[in-house]
Amino acid sequence: MDSRAPSNASSSSRAFFTRERAGVSLLFLMNGFMIGAWAPKIPEFASRLSLSESSLGLMILTFGLGSLLLMPLAGSQIARFGSSQVSKYTSVLLTPTLLLLTWVGSIWSGAVAIFLFGGLIGAMDVAMNANAVSVEKSMRRAIMSSCHAFWSLGGLIGSSTGGFLIEHIGVSAHAILVTVLAAVMIVAAWPTVLHDAPHPDEAKHGGSRLPLSPLPWLIGIMALFCMIPEGAILDWGALYLRNELAASVTLSGFAFAAFSLTMAAMRFAGDLIRDRFGAVMTLRVCAVISIFGLLLIGFAQNAPMAIAGFALTGIGISNIVPIAFSAAGNLPGMAAGVGLSVVTTMGYSGILVAPSAIGFIAEHTGLAAIFAGLSALIIVVLVLSPLARHADTAHH
Structure with a gap:
């Protein structure tokens, strides 16, 4: 067209x-x-x-x-x-x-x-x-x-x-x-x-080769860098509210709840937003919102302020991963499964591996510094945002 x-x-x-x-x-x-x-x-x-x-x-x-x-x-x-x-x-x-x-x-x-x-x-x-x-x-x-x-x-x-x-x-x-x-x-x-039919080129090779193109690996970094904060909030959010902001046990449960609620709500709205404004613009706005959210968590003076930060981060991160996955599945000349396996493996390793590393660092710095520092990862996602254009190729 x-x-x-x-x-x-x-x-x-x-x-x-x-x-x-x-x-x-x-x-x-x-x-x-x-x-x-x-x-x-x-x-x-x-x-x-x-x-x-x-x-x-x-x-x-x-x-x-x-x-x-x-x-x-x-x-x-x-x-x-x-x-x-x-x-x-x-x-x-x-x-x-x-x-x-x-x-x-x-x-x-x-x-x-x-x-x-x-x-x-x-x-x-x-x-x-x-x-x-x-x-x-x-x-x-x-x-x-x-x-x-x-x-x-x-x-x-x-x-x-x-x-x-x-x-x-x-x-x-x-x-x-x-x-x-x-x-x-x-x-x-x-x-x-x-x-769906198998990819003709990959069917011959059995799809066993790792892609040589840098594109899936760069999109994988985007997925990894926004799933690390997700893993950090899941495993350390409640502890941060309890230990560093003196929240009650009940209130500390709201860290992941606030994040999950805004994330789920925005994911149901995300497709309409992406169809209206395109994947690159949607991803950039989401990245900026999550940077503000993570900084708000890190510099929070009290638990309600941090919980607002968790909710903002949920809004921001909600649609970055789906856009990265769509982009990975639409890379030119590459089977969807091959691009996606690189990006999902890199992304999920962030949730699986990062929380233990965060625990080690937090012993020396405290969790407030960690959450504020994680915003630097989202800045990298923002720099790589032009790659999200591949997510829109499904529409043409």
Whole structure:
């Protein structure tokens, strides 16, 4: 197309919601729900296997290793078989893993179960993001942010109901109920997931080569640098409010709650904003908001001021990752799965690896300096923002 006007006109006349969009949204919901349901099970898992805090830390690291090892593998399989096949089969393999985690009786079987759980969560993550890119191309409109919002919603449902259900119906009954609900979501999604063909160039090579182009690696840095603050808020936000700003236990819980709430709300709005203003402008505004949010947290004089900072950071970070994932899936001459596996692996390593490093640094500097300092990472994202233009190629 030689001008943007017809492009916008055609995209606004297209269906806003299709079967394929519903299918991939259900996959995101199910993946988030499984992770959310796992969080309240962790204390029982640790006591059943008699794990110390450091042993539990190693178990959680095993979850992360599973993700980081299976994500690139999923990328190569998507290049060979298409994202719909890999999404479906990884979701089926993922479904019984929560039962495994509930019924293992030794540290070694627990380590194998948590490795599989983390690995299949990660592999499915790459595949469903690649499928969302395919749906964006077929619909010629942005859907990635709302897909990530459904993931957040799944996590919220899984984590908020988990403790209550474990207390009232027991550990095994909770795991069985979660497994059944996850299976129902897969059955509902199965016929509607958009079937995409494998990438012709990559199918020949099996998609096993690491991309030589710097583009996915640079977009991966964008994802990494805004997921490090996300991991920091998840793991250290409540502690910062409690220890450095003298907040009550109840109030300190609002750090991640404020961040999650604004992030989920903005993700449901993010696609419309991106279609209206373009990916580059949306990403730049989001980056500036998150820089202000992180500085507000770092320089906060009291807990309410910091909580406002967490809420602002949620607004800012909300749409950076979905835009980075869309851009990675639309890189010229590259299979969506290959670009995405690089970016998701780099991005999620920020959530998995950074929090422990932050703990080490915080012993010497305090958490206020850490949160203020994390704004420097978002400045790098702002510098790399022109790369977000690749996210818009799905619309032309």
